[in-house]
Amino acid sequence: MAAFAVAAYVAAAAYFHASYVDPRPKGRIVVQLLPPFQHEAGHAFSGQGRPGEYAAVTPFADEPSEEGPSRTAIYEDGRMLGGGHSTFRDIRDLGQGRFLYLKGRPVYFSSTDNSDPNTNGRKYWIAVP
Numbered sequence: 001m002a003a004f005a006v007a008a009y010v011a012a013a014a015y016f017h018a019s020y021v022d023p024r025p026k027g028r029i030v031v032q033l034l035p036p037f038q039h040e041a042g043h044a045f046s047g048q049g050r051p052g053e054y055a056a057v058t059p060f061a062d063e064p065s066e067e068g069p070s071r072t073a074i075y076e077d078g079r080m081l082g083g084g085h086s087t088f089r090d091i092r093d094l095g096q097g098r099f100l101y102l103k104g105r106p107v108y109f110s111s112t113d114n115s116d117p118n119t120n121g122r123k124y125w126i127a128v129p
Contacts, residue, residue: 025075027127029056033074033107035118043095043114044088046106047124060128061103074099074109075125081112101126 024030031049038046048054060071062085070084076097083090083098088108091098095110107126111117117124 023078023123025073025078025080025125025127027073027129029060029128031057031126033109033124033126037117037124038106039116039118040088040092040108042092043110044092044108045110045117046108047117048106049126054126057101057126057128058103061101061105064102070099070101071128072101073127073129074101074107075127076112077122079112081109 024032031053033047033049035047040046049057057072062070062072066085068085073084074081074097081097081099083096084100086098086100088100091100091108091110095114097110097112099107099109101107109117109124111120111122113120
């Protein structure tokens with residue numbers, strides 16, 4: 001009986017190890033944004049990671065006057081969101097994965113389908129590529 005239990009355990013462990021897919025996106029620095037997310041307005045929500053981890057991405061935050069792409073990326077369940085360095089107005093009114101990350105602020109973002117990130121079951125990450 002014990003031999004059967006050990007064999008079943010080893011088989012299950014091998015299966016789950018081989019089928020495990022790490023949900024973390026790739027990047028030099030990757031921090032999970034943790035719920036509950038604050039609903040700001042319209043489609044806009046804000047969130048942060050654990051304080052010590054979140055501080056690691058601060059040097060890569062956008063400056064309000066910067067033009068061009070964001071230096072960070074936001075991921076929804078492994079899918080990179082588009083629309084980085086968007087305006088808050090566009091995040092609020094249009095949503096669809098737009099985001100903004102400024103120094104000293106949480107990440108402002110919307111889900112890809114404008115659903116509530118607190119209830120849609122997805123995970124969100126900020127990463128420095």
